[in-house]
Amino acid sequence: MKIPIDPAAFAPLIAWLFKLWVRTIRFEPEGCTEFAELNKKGQPLVVALWHGEIFPVTAFGHTLTTHLVTFVSQSKDGEVIARMLERIGHTTVRGSSTRGGVRALLKAKRIMEQENRMAVFTIDGPKGPRHKAKDGVIFLAQRAGAKIVPIRAFPERRKVFEKSWDRFVLPMPFTRCPVRIGEPMAVTTEKLTEEVMARETARLEARMHELKPEQ
Known part of the structure; x- marks a missing residue:
């Protein structure tokens, strides 16, 4: 008799391994290193990262705060990730640009307002194209005043x-990891037409590409 094993059952172990792994990495942040303090003082913020760098950026963030709301896809893999993130202190919302996105964005906005949590957004996820920002991060930032x-x-x-x-x-493990943090970017208050959205996502992409390993 085959006994099915729910992969999400391994979330506590994965969370423990993640926290252990994070402790071995030597992070060297540069730039707007006070962004977490800005959020504590009431400034709504959305943290933007590339999907491919989600592990090292999340690891760095874990050294600063767990007062975050993070987007996770509604896939089976997403269930494992969501449970792991919740074990380390994040609040998660389920949805992506391909499924349940608008509902997740509005839920994240409410959590940001009610709990003053920073949102974490993989701006080219969940399926790419790589390093091409999608609209959701601009929509959320404008709606949340972030x-x-x-x-x-x-x-x-x-x-x-x-x-x-x-x-x-x-x-x-035990590697040096430079982290580059850009200045907080205010988004437009204009109506988010297709043209305006394209301009704002291009502006964010440019900010991301300005961040280099050694500055």
């Missing part, structure tokens, strides 16, 4: 999964 904080992480010793669409980056 600024967008672009963040990138560049672990020196890493495994890059070249065959994945996002070229997922896994930092090796």
Whole structure:
């Protein structure tokens, strides 16, 4: 008799391993390092990152705060990720640009307002194209009256999964990891027409690409 095993049951173990892994990494942040303090003082913020850098950026964020609301897809893999993130203190909302997106954005906005949590957004996820920002982050920032904080992480010793669409980056334990944090970006108050949205996402992409390993 085959006994099915729910992968989400491993979330507590994954969360424990993640926290242990994070403790070994030497993060070296540069730029707007006080962004978490700005949020504590009442400034709504949305943290923007590339999907491929989700592990090192989330790891760095864990050293600062867990007072976050994070978007997770409604897939089976997403269920495992959601439970793991909740174990380390995040609030999660389920949805993506391909499924349940608007509902998730509005739920995240309510959580931001009610609990003063920063939102975390993989702006080119869940399926790419790689390093091409999608509309959701601009929509959320405008509706929540939030600024967008672009963040990138560049672990020196890493495994890059070249065959994945996002070229997922896994930092090796005990590595040095420069982190680059851009100045909070205010989004337009204009109506988000197709033209305005394209302009704002391009502006955010440019901010992301300005962040380099050594500055």
